Amino acid sequence: MPAPDFDVRYVATLARLNLTDEETRTFQHQLADVLAFVDALKKVDVTGVEPTAHTSDVFNVFRDDVARSGLTSAEALGNAPRRANDLFVVTKVVE
Amino acid sequence: MSPQDIPFLSVGALRTALRARECSPVDVIDALAARLEKVDPKVRAYLSHDLTGARQAAAAADVNLPLGGIPIGMKDVLNVKGQPCGCASHILDGYIAPYDATAVARLRAAGAIPFGRLNMDEFAMGSSTENSSKGITHNPWDFDRVPGGSSGGSAASVGADLAFAALGSDTGGSIRQPAALCGCVGLKPTYGRISRYGLVAFASSLDQIGPFTKTVEDSAILLGLMAGKDPMDSTSVDDPVPDYVAALAGAKDLRGVKLGLPKEYFIEGITPAVTKAVRAAVAHCERLGAEIIEVSLPHTEYAVGVYYIVATAEASANLARFDGVRYGHRATDPTGLLDHYMRTRAEGFGPEVKRRIILGTHVLSSGYHDAYYLRAQKVRTLIRRDFFQAFEKVDAIVCPTSPCAAFKLGERTADPLQMYLADIFTIAANLAGIPGISVPGGFDETLSPGKPLPIGLQFLAPAFAESNLLRIAHVYEQTTEWHQKRPAL
Numbered sequence: 001m002p003a004p005d006f007d008v009r010y011v012a013t014l015a016r017l018n019l020t021d022e023e024t025r026t027f028q029h030q031l032a033d034v035l036a037f038v039d040a041l042k043k044v045d046v047t048g049v050e051p052t053a054h055t056s057d058v059f060n061v062f063r064d065d066v067a068r069s070g071l072t073s074a075e076a077l078g079n080a081p082r083r084a085n086d087l088f089v090v091t092k093v094v095e
Numbered sequence: 096m097s098p099q100d101i102p103f104l105s106v107g108a109l110r111t112a113l114r115a116r117e118c119s120p121v122d123v124i125d126a127l128a129a130r131l132e133k134v135d136p137k138v139r140a141y142l143s144h145d146l147t148g149a150r151q152a153a154a155a156a157d158v159n160l161p162l163g164g165i166p167i168g169m170k171d172v173l174n175v176k177g178q179p180c181g182c183a184s185h186i187l188d189g190y191i192a193p194y195d196a197t198a199v200a201r202l203r204a205a206g207a208i209p210f211g212r213l214n215m216d217e218f219a220m221g222s223s224t225e226n227s228s229k230g231i232t233h234n235p236w237d238f239d240r241v242p243g244g245s246s247g248g249s250a251a252s253v254g255a256d257l258a259f260a261a262l263g264s265d266t267g268g269s270i271r272q273p274a275a276l277c278g279c280v281g282l283k284p285t286y287g288r289i290s291r292y293g294l295v296a297f298a299s300s301l302d303q304i305g306p307f308t309k310t311v312e313d314s315a316i317l318l319g320l321m322a323g324k325d326p327m328d329s330t331s332v333d334d335p336v337p338d339y340v341a342a343l344a345g346a347k348d349l350r351g352v353k354l355g356l357p358k359e360y361f362i363e364g365i366t367p368a369v370t371k372a373v374r375a376a377v378a379h380c381e382r383l384g385a386e387i388i389e390v391s392l393p394h395t396e397y398a399v400g401v402y403y404i405v406a407t408a409e410a411s412a413n414l415a416r417f418d419g420v421r422y423g424h425r426a427t428d429p430t431g432l433l434d435h436y437m438r439t440r441a442e443g444f445g446p447e448v449k450r451r452i453i454l455g456t457h458v459l460s461s462g463y464h465d466a467y468y469l470r471a472q473k474v475r476t477l478i479r480r481d482f483f484q485a486f487e488k489v490d491a492i493v494c495p496t497s498p499c500a501a502f503k504l505g506e507r508t509a510d511p512l513q514m515y516l517a518d519i520f521t522i523a524a525n526l527a528g529i530p531g532i533s534v535p536g537g538f539d540e541t542l543s544p545g546k547p548l549p550i551g552l553q554f555l556a557p558a559f560a561e562s563n564l565l566r567i568a569h570v571y572e573q574t575t576e577w578h579q580k581r582p583a584l
Contacts, residue, residue, distance in 0.1 A: 015456040018441035038400040051472030054300035055528025056287040061329035081425035091435040
């Protein structure tokens with residue numbers, strides 16, 4: 001199914017995902033099928049219909065502005081792949 | 096009580112046995128360990144478990160608590176403090192949960208012992224558990240077939256009496272569909288009924304935690320203990336939690352109950368055995384006094400499409416957190432930050448997760464957002480409205496859980512779209528936020544010679560009408576014998 005405006009490699013870069021050539025070919029084909037399938041939604045008349053973001057009838061949930069305990073520094077860092085001096089180590093961003 | 100009999104007990108029956116001192120909590124863990132050793136190598140429901148820790152917890156258990164000393168299996172998507180929580184993904188290899196999910200904490204406070212890590216489709220994305228990066232789980236009724244998904248390990252553990260009950264999560268049917276395929280009860284509560292805090296997020300506007308159990312009564316017990324407002328989840332609803340178990344008391348028939356039969360749910364692609372079982376179940380409900388009314392859910396055909404836009408869009412945003420900095424896998428020797436992200440995520444995520452992240456990123460991207468995401472949200476409104484209108488006429492809807500019984504391992508893995516259609520009868524409930532339950536409703540004797548395969552019957556009810564939903568399902572269950580049949584293991 002053709003989907004000329006869907007470029008899987010471009011979208012994968014937006015999503016920060018390296019793809020192999022084989023993945024690129026397979027996903028391009030499979031996701032074009034899925035996009036063709038969801039194109040059926042274009043048949044629905046949605047004039048004047050409000051979008052639903054979620055179904056829970058709760059809005060503006062507040063709590064008292066008081067401090068509460070959370071994870072300790074050691075707990076928060078416990079799963080970090082790299083850490084030093086009680087901090088997460090992030091790959092260099094600027095030269 | 097003979098140790099061999101213990102694993103087959105329901106939560107309610109086990110509680111009674113523990114309180115009568117017919118067995119001790121340590122006996123229960125020993126009996127479970129023996130069962131696991133014998134059966135789990137064939138089913139492979141569990142990714143890991145800690146019998147030593149469970150025995151220690153059992154030795155200290157107070158059986159007077161509502162779930163005192165009762166082990167409850169955990170899908171690998173729920174944080175249980177001190178245990179791995181890997182979502183069956185390599186990107187979370189080695190991750191140890193630093194806190195309890197609220198649902199887990201509430202069960203623990205009720206005396207339960209959170210036990211084991213149950214297999215699942217990676218990040219709950221799938222309908223067969225074949226997308227797990229940790230290996231497949233087998234259907235206890237036929238090892239050549241899938242247990243369903245995404246909570247396939249949870250369903251198989253309860254279906255194979257490798258757990259008294261288990262927790263799962265349901266984003267588009269991930270509790271109800273595997274429960275149907277493994278012959279157990281699976282409940283997806285109303286969106287907001289149980290806190291999602293500590294559930295690793297897939298699609299935040301659709302995800303709900305719920306129980307897998309051997310009886311509807313057990314589902315009522317677990318729901319009552321987990322439900323209610325939680326300050327840690329702003330979408331949890333502050334609605335009173337009724338006594339769900341009391342709601343079942345004395346229910347013997349369905350007189351005065353109006354059951355809706357959605358005409359759009361009997362479609363091409365549904366197997367003859369499922370159609371036959373559901374028709375028979377409807378006739379049975381009618382004999383019990385229910386009034387059967389045909390209802391229309393006219394936007395049903397669009398539900399799968401809406402789901403795969405909304406769910407993947409939310410997933411692409413939620414899974415952005417897996418960046419190899421705070422937890423999880425990190426690519427070695429990155430040349431820069433972009434390379435760090437691109438390789439960490441490429442190495443950590445499996446194919447289905449990548450597909451969905453890409454689809455979700457596409458439908459949210461500039462130029463496509465309105466055409467896909469916004470339109471899907473509007474059609475979601477129409478799907479929700481269909482249910483509002485149906486529930487003006489009926490108390491609950493009855494329909495199949497899945498269009499077919501368990502399919503063969505490998506049968507659908509090459510065609511994602513075909514796999515997505517496995518959820519055709521369950522997805523709309525998540526989009527509408529309403530509760531649904533799957534109960535054993537018959538067997539398909541035709542697919543697998545000598546191996547009957549369970550068929551699930553689904554009931555759907557209006558938001559926060561779980562008492563009524565459970566009562567109807569309980570009456571159906573207690574007046575049929577499907578739930579008493581166990582797989583030959």
